[in-house]
């Protein structure tokens with residue numbers, strides 16, 4: 001385990017930002033560990049949910065934004081409904097993921113493919129208004145260098161009419177594109 | 191009873207059994223569903239993982255379209271339900287934010303339409319009513335009802351208790367089935383990670399199948415196309431990778447309700463699953 005030097009890394013601005021953006025009183029966490037105990041993905045995390053919370057309290061911005069856990073979090077919200085301090089831990093995880101992305105940080109380890117998948121997914125929505133499953137999967141496979149991943153599953157699905165070769169685009173495609181643009185603009189202004 | 195119907199992206203493809211069976215069962219129960227005109231994707235996990243504002247605006251466009259029909263809106267997909275219901279909740283709580291989002295979508299949502307899950311819509315018909323429609327009780331079925339995460343969390347939008355919900359059991363019992371008590375009904379199946387990191391999702395699926403099998407269930411019943419795909423398709427993978435031999439068909443609650451009400455099997459798409467459903471359905475006769 002790495003040694004962390006507190007006095008050097010504390011970042012007040014970071015603590016405030018996480019609190020404000022998530023709307024959560026992160027200082028209320030008393031480290032009971034209940035969030036971690038019930039987290040279904042903890043077995044694959046590099047930092048446990050309660051450690052993430054503690055490190056946010058301590059302002060360890062770099063360490064937190066560079067962990068894989070914020071990307072692997074499945075947003076199941078179990079931590080949130082069980083936290084005795086009524087902290088929406090899942091929202092904090094969401095916020096950290098969004099902050100890391102905004103800072104242009106490269107997601108480490110398993111986080112990389114999560115980010116890639118999310119980008120592809122949203123790319124499909126901006127382009128077609130709906131998720132074009134087949135194209136999104138093919139694109140993900142290409143970008144991760146595994147062109148034949150799930151080819152058999154795909155074929156089975158096609159045969160059973162559970163995968164379509166095209167997507168029904170809504171008429172309001174321009175509206176949807178506009179939403180993406182406006183959100184981008186609005187977020188630049190913050 | 192009339193509702194605006196938001197099918198969502200999965201119900202057009204991998205979740206088509208859910209779409210077909212929901213429409214068939216609703217029709218039979220006298221629930222009129224009008225598809226939300228020109229609906230678009232709710233953004234799902236990718237949306238709220240990327241931008242809070244985008245995660246509100248994408249559902250908000252659909253809420254506005256639903257509102258234009260003058261009806262409350264129902265979404266069978268648990269992910270769509272959660273996204274629409276959360277956005278609706280947040281926009282209603284915060285009028286300033288609503289203004290901002292309305293400006294982004296260019297389609298004002300006024301907070302008049304409510305978002306209701308299809309489980310609630312169907313159970314609102316009344317269990318007695320449902321019982322009265324049963325012509326082929328689901329005898330022989332021992333159901334592990336699986337809710338996953340999105341219908342029961344977070345609190346603001348939960349349709350039932352987050353740890354021990356009962357709504358699926360009640361409907362399935364009214365249709366003549368037995369249900370088992372088991373510990374994993376709201377445990378996450380990892381579907382959102384299944385494409386990007388399958389090796390993380392596999393143990394999550396495996397845990398759920400194991401708990402269902404140990405409880406004596408002979409099938410799983412769910413209400414979400416993401417859970418369905420993950421537990422059905424990846425069951426074969428779990429068996430292959432972990433040397434297990436689970437044979438637990440995964441049904442949508444609407445499919446089995448349709449069976450019990452004697453609807454045409456074609457309309458319920460009972461044979462397009464990855465895990466064979468024939469053996470278990472034979473028990474019903």
Ligand code: SF4
Nearest residue numbers: 029030032033035083
């Ligand atoms: S459950 Fe709540 S109080 Fe307990 S460690 Fe987690 S965040 Fe902190």
Ligand code: SF4
Nearest residue numbers: 039073074076077079
């Ligand atoms: S929301 Fe994320 S951190 Fe919380 S329990 Fe679920 S997977 Fe773990």
Ligand code: SF4
Nearest residue numbers: 338339379381416417
């Ligand atoms: S699909 Fe799985 S991960 Fe998603 S809500 Fe359902 S249970 Fe949770």
